[in-house]
Amino acid sequence: MAVIGVSTSQDNHPANVIYNKNHLRYPVKTFPVNPKGGMLNREPLYTDVGEIDEHVDMAVIAVRAEYVSSVVEQCIKKDVGGAIIISGGFAESGNIEMQNRLGDMAKEASFPIIGPNCLGIYAPDYVDTFFLPGERMIHPRKGNIGFVSQSGGVLVDQMVKFAGQGIGVSLAVSIGNKAHIRENDMLDWFERDIGTKVIAFYIEGFEKGEGREFIKKAETCTKPIVVLKAGKSKKGMAAASSHTASLAGDYRVFSQIMKQHCVAEADNEYELTSFCEALSCFPKGINGNVGIISLSGGHGVIAADACDLHGMTIPDLEKQTMDTIKANVEPGIQNIVSLVNPLDLTGSAIDSDIVTAARHLFRDPNVECIIALLIPYSPGVSADIGAKLSQVARNEGKPMIAYVPNEDKYSIIIEGFELNNIPVSSSVDGAVLMAKALKRCRPC
Amino acid sequence: MLNEEHKTDKKSKFGKKAKKIIETSRAQGWVLEPDAKEIMTLAGLGVPASVVTDSMTTAKQFLKDRGAPVVIKAVSKKILHKTEHNAVVTGIKSGDHLGNEMERLLNLDGCKTVLVEEMVDGIEVIVGAKNDYQFGPVVVFGIGGTSVEIYNDTAIRMAPLSPDDVASMVDSLTANQIILGYRGRCGINLEILTHFLVNFSYLVMDLEDKMESIDLNPVMCTKDKCVIADAGIILQSAAE
Numbered sequence: 001m002a003v004i005g006v007s008t009s010q011d012n013h014p015a016n017v018i019y020n021k022n023h024l025r026y027p028v029k030t031f032p033v034n035p036k037g038g039m040l041n042r043e044p045l046y047t048d049v050g051e052i053d054e055h056v057d058m059a060v061i062a063v064r065a066e067y068v069s070s071v072v073e074q075c076i077k078k079d080v081g082g083a084i085i086i087s088g089g090f091a092e093s094g095n096i097e098m099q100n101r102l103g104d105m106a107k108e109a110s111f112p113i114i115g116p117n118c119l120g121i122y123a124p125d126y127v128d129t130f131f132l133p134g135e136r137m138i139h140p141r142k143g144n145i146g147f148v149s150q151s152g153g154v155l156v157d158q159m160v161k162f163a164g165q166g167i168g169v170s171l172a173v174s175i176g177n178k179a180h181i182r183e184n185d186m187l188d189w190f191e192r193d194i195g196t197k198v199i200a201f202y203i204e205g206f207e208k209g210e211g212r213e214f215i216k217k218a219e220t221c222t223k224p225i226v227v228l229k230a231g232k233s234k235k236g237m238a239a240a241s242s243h244t245a246s247l248a249g250d251y252r253v254f255s256q257i258m259k260q261h262c263v264a265e266a267d268n269e270y271e272l273t274s275f276c277e278a279l280s281c282f283p284k285g286i287n288g289n290v291g292i293i294s295l296s297g298g299h300g301v302i303a304a305d306a307c308d309l310h311g312m313t314i315p316d317l318e319k320q321t322m323d324t325i326k327a328n329v330e331p332g333i334q335n336i337v338s339l340v341n342p343l344d345l346t347g348s349a350i351d352s353d354i355v356t357a358a359r360h361l362f363r364d365p366n367v368e369c370i371i372a373l374l375i376p377y378s379p380g381v382s383a384d385i386g387a388k389l390s391q392v393a394r395n396e397g398k399p400m401i402a403y404v405p406n407e408d409k410y411s412i413i414i415e416g417f418e419l420n421n422i423p424v425s426s427s428v429d430g431a432v433l434m435a436k437a438l439k440r441c442r443p444c
Numbered sequence: 445m446l447n448e449e450h451k452t453d454k455k456s457k458f459g460k461k462a463k464k465i466i467e468t469s470r471a472q473g474w475v476l477e478p479d480a481k482e483i484m485t486l487a488g489l490g491v492p493a494s495v496v497t498d499s500m501t502t503a504k505q506f507l508k509d510r511g512a513p514v515v516i517k518a519v520s521k522k523i524l525h526k527t528e529h530n531a532v533v534t535g536i537k538s539g540d541h542l543g544n545e546m547e548r549l550l551n552l553d554g555c556k557t558v559l560v561e562e563m564v565d566g567i568e569v570i571v572g573a574k575n576d577y578q579f580g581p582v583v584v585f586g587i588g589g590t591s592v593e594i595y596n597d598t599a600i601r602m603a604p605l606s607p608d609d610v611a612s613m614v615d616s617l618t619a620n621q622i623i624l625g626y627r628g629r630c631g632i633n634l635e636i637l638t639h640f641l642v643n644f645s646y647l648v649m650d651l652e653d654k655m656e657s658i659d660l661n662p663v664m665c666t667k668d669k670c671v672i673a674d675a676g677i678i679l680q681s682a683a684e
Binding site: 205206207208209210211212215247248250252253254256257260261 | 570572574576577578579580582584586592593596598599600601602609612616
């Protein structure tokens, strides 16, 4: 990787931050370039990417806007694999012409360009072109979520949220002004990437007809797609000349079309996080019929209310389901459990009761998915409950979502779920949002 | 093969005629109601029996033949929003009433003829289309009438529609019971509605490079038909 624009005098120049972190902490071989030459860390800088006598896979360009096109030319000449242009000062500052020229150059030479005005890419343990000092960043672990964002700030913020929930990323891309590589190109790329299971987008807007193209690709995409849309308010909408035009505002069109084509639209960043986690475990959708198991009546009701709010159904259970569960739980709780959905197994339940209830709830034809509200302070719950319930879900072949408070002392339960591909939320609401993700991504 | 030919033939016929109507409407930027309804008819969508005329005799004959009530509307290149210009009179039952109102309409700005139509009843729905900047042609469907913009109980889908899309549109409306029927009231025939919306969505695709938006508001639907009571097509401006 060549980093072009490294400064000999400014240690915190974006190019220096990028060069340093990759050179020192990542396995990529990194070459510093500055047309003015000079020395950095007692090593001479290359003055032109052409001077590097090895093949260069990628160039990161952080020179002033007016020099970008000549640097890109040098990269094309050197047969570099592609470039990330960090530099700002293009369309966002009114220099649309300059940006269009850059896009045309890229297309003409089939030279992929990400940016300009972007942070570039972050691939855990591999490469990181974000110009944020490593010690300031919160890094999500390596995982299977591919994330594409027009805004660099939103991308970094989302990385913090992913890390907080233990969600891993395959590749995060900040596409900035999208002069060449755009959302649709990234969708194609992630569809082919075997390390990615869920493709997530932060989208501000599409160009003319680009939304239709996105939907066409989404229809044939084999992986769940999550989108978070910014710019939902009505401002800027021209006075409409017909009923239809005023009824079908830009955001309503976007939102309903995403729903029509089973792209899961997250309403906010919390949903985006929950959706990604749920869909990375369960790529197939449900219609929204949820069975709830709790050890406290209150939790069950809160979850049922949240399900209702988010448009999901808490179906009545077959009599046979309730009878079977009752017959198979410990005699001590047979007469105190409430077996109407949401189920309350009470604080006296032990592991085997929870496993029994989950197994038969899964077998009920009205239930498509279980939310298990596991309050680990209940005395009969053991550290193995996560692994045990995961096993039930796998055997029964339906999705399960767990709620366990995110505390260090419960981590063995959380891992018991997560290592067995059952998503865990640290809040009841979060667990419901995960179920909502499955509904949003209903198989068409 | 035969079927295919028939299809192309039908389409090209539709295309030629519709194109001609649209070309003649370019000047005012939108299509007059009788012309818009002809395009809908060509696309296989139901419209009320009607006559466009400036003659009292013809109008009165229509009333006599079809039976009361009828509705009359001014046909004028100067009047896009007819309600705002008081250019629609509904529920006309007598020849005298027809004559008086027709005379008034013919004095409105740019009005040379009137559209005399049989009145259809049913559940009012809105069917519309818009050429969306990001997604291209989209279809809007919802509970119709003049207060449609207040409730905005509508569903939007990308054209063309599949029958499943129509089902999900109906399902997503807050007031879907009005369409399905409630408390003993008859709903809309969903099969006919589906056919209508799917057909309309293909028409919208055909007009992709010509229209900016289409309003069919209201479409009157019953358990055995869907009929377009009012139709308007706004054309793309030449600059686009």
